[in-house]
Amino acid sequence: MSRSTLSRATTSFAAIIGFLAFVEFTSGIIQGYYTPLLTDIARHLGVHDADVNWLEGSQLMLSALVVPAFAKLGDMVGHRKMLVISTAVTAIASFALVFSDEFWVFLVAWALQGFYVVWLPLEIALIWSRSRSTPRPAAITRRAAGILVAFLEFGAIAGALLGGALIDSLPLQIVLLVPAIAVALCFFVILFGVKESPELTGGKLDTTGLTLISLALLALTGGLSFLRLNGPADLLSWSLVALGLLLVWPFAKWELRHPDPLIDVRMFRNPALWPVFVTAGLFGVSVLGAQAPLSTFARTDPTEVGYGLGTEGFATSLLIGGYVLAMTVGALLFPVVTRFVAPRVALICASLLVAAGYLLFVPFHGDYAQVMTNMVIVGIGSGALVAALPAAAAAAAPPTQTGVATGLTNSVKTVGGAIASCVFGIALLSHVGGGSHSTAGSFSGYLTVWLVCGGTAVVCAIVLAFVPKLAFADPTPVEDDALEAPVAS
Template sequence: MSETLTAPIRVKVGAVVGFLVFVELTSGFLQGYYLPLIAAIAHQLSVTDADITWFATLQTLAAGVSVPILAKLGDIFGHRRMLRIAIVVVLVGTLLVALAPSFPLVLVGRVLTGPLAVWLPLEIALVHNRIKGETARKAIGMLVSALTIGVLIGGLTAGVLGTAIPSLLVVLLVPAIIVAICLVIVFTLVPESTIRSNPRIDGVGFTLLAVFMLALLFGLRIAQTSGFGNGGTISLLVGAAALLVAFVVWELRHSAPAINIRLIASRALWPVYVTSFLFGMVLFGTQTLITTFLAADPAKVGYGFAFAPGILSLFTAGTALLAAIGASTFAYLAKPLGLRGVLFLGVALNVAGNLALAVFSSALPIVVIAFIVSGLGAGLLLGALPALIAEVAPADETGIAAGVYNSLRTLGGAVAGATFGVVLAAFVLPDTAAAGIGGYVTVWLICAVCFALAFVALLFQRTQHVSAAEPVAVGANA
């Protein structure tokens, strides 16, 4: 592969990475931008609190379906081509969210923003097609850091603009403008990848995968509000399990599967994917929980620190910055420790951080230290996990390998959201709507156990490239 790179392309690699960093910064910006505006959107469209929850839910469902499909199509038809398509679809979605006169059309717009989640896997594939080794690791670290910082900038910007600008329409058009800039960059300045996988499309496999993701994520969404004993929850989760079995059986028999099950089950990748799922549980499952814990008034519920919104925003910003630091420095730690060593370190830091929160939840200095340790550890995992996956996956399956990583994190977050909600509900204090400290301690202990299981899984990981079946090389400027 390296023999196909000419000298001019080598000169442009740094610039291309810079362009992709801006694209990923935009991805994070969009992911953080809408959250502070949800209440204003609900008010503008006269939507109830229950209905507005679909604003986030449908985007998550669309992301769960679109990421593995578009990532695999990137391996087949070109990662830049799929990135262009994903950006166009997201642009249409952001315009609909801003301009739609009714809530149903706004929800259509949110569905169309689902492919936002596939930008990173496609960018990782583009980076690995051009550069390898430590340079590729640093580039991936920059992409992940940009995503993390973008979420922070998006949330802060939305808060400022939502307060300063009376027109919600103008505020909601800001994401569309930034996505349009990304579209110009990807259409004019980013080269196409030069390796293709088998051009056959597994339509049955893609369909089974999409329906499975919808059933699972929607079932977990219902479980968050109605519990796992609800009939609808049980039906959807049982159906999802049956679809998963059918999908695996089909993929194992197909000569050009949508997802290479044998690749996922290889000793090089399954421990990393297990770690990704468990990491996703903690990363996405505790975001709201941390805020409610810190904001709780100890005089009323016996725990928390009664932090005002301004202090809470500082904690959120600090955690994001720590994660960005970890993601941007993992490549330097990988030189003496190796990527597995970085993963072990990241997992160990998170075990320590969550145990500290569980045991010393009333001591503010230790809580702060626990957040610092966990934030840095999370950053190391955010950078090292996709980097290791990209390095051990076959050259013609980098996109789908990174896409599966993203999807597993999403699934982990959905599982945690439902599970942690049930745990907190079991500890609700009498005559209040707040959970007792026992609920938070239980969640942190579960998080520590998740990372301990990830540590054990990583012990079985063996870093070796998994062979691919005759990847097809195409022109560098295809």
């Protein structure tokens, strides 16, 4: 390839990364902006702090349904096309939140806003498809994933700080307008700035498989939601959970027979992929399911119930900002660390950092500095995993299943988060402190959150030890600047 051709290819690739970085910055705003507002949203809607988990759980449930279809359609008709559609839905839902005063209306809009979760796996699949023809696609994808996740976390920091600052001085509905405008801008950035993937598989969507997996996920998450309402002794709730698990079997049988399945379940037998999917699911417990409890613990008044930090909106946003900044550091460090150690080893170390941070909450949670230290440790490991898991899946997946594989890391992560959100909601409602009129979650519930998150991260590290030693790596050594590799235009 000539020098001028290489220069044009590098410039084209850098431009794509730049536009996608803006998309992830917007995704970060969505993920960080609302967290310091959750207590205010609960008061505005007249619900208990623990009911905030309904918002998180409903969004995670819908996200779990959306990602398989959009990931497969991305491989079939175009990753950029599905980015445009998902961003349009997210923008409409974000504006709907501004005008929602009833809890059920807010809940529906919040759930539909969850379409943004398909952005990162679609972007990683698009990058992999454009770098596949180069000698070092895995390194390029890891580097690009680190950049995208870094911008995601920068957006989350900006969103958390801005949301926490504005809520102390402006009405809630005006504050909610900011992320809606950001998503609208993001729509036009994708529409006019991002080029489509060069290789598409075509074909027809496996609607039967999509229906079966959707019914399974609805039954599973619906049963868990009823458990929160009716308690662990409710037979209907457990029946729905069992039905959801049982429906996975006919789905898997159908996919094995289908010539172009929605999800190639054979990937779960791949020695390099199944540990990634298991890790993603367990990682979802902490990175998704524990967000609301961390925020509400910080806002809980210790003079009322004997635990919590009693922080105001901006002080809470600083905590979240420190956590997200640590995630940024972890995302950027991961591709650097993998120059010296195998990606598998880096993934194990990241999981152990998450475990250490959450388990430190058990003895150390009494003041602001302790909580911030724990969250920074968790954040470094979490940032590395957010960037690494879809990139690892793309590197190990069959060529025609890149979008599906990256989407699966997000799907199983979302399912893990949805399950954790329901379980944590039940735990926080048990033995609520401060008397019968208190809206604070129980201390035993917070202990449950920390122990479960720490324990699942330990299991992640154990599972990743089964990955082949050279998995996710390029067959030849890579140079320092992986983004200088030629990319198909």
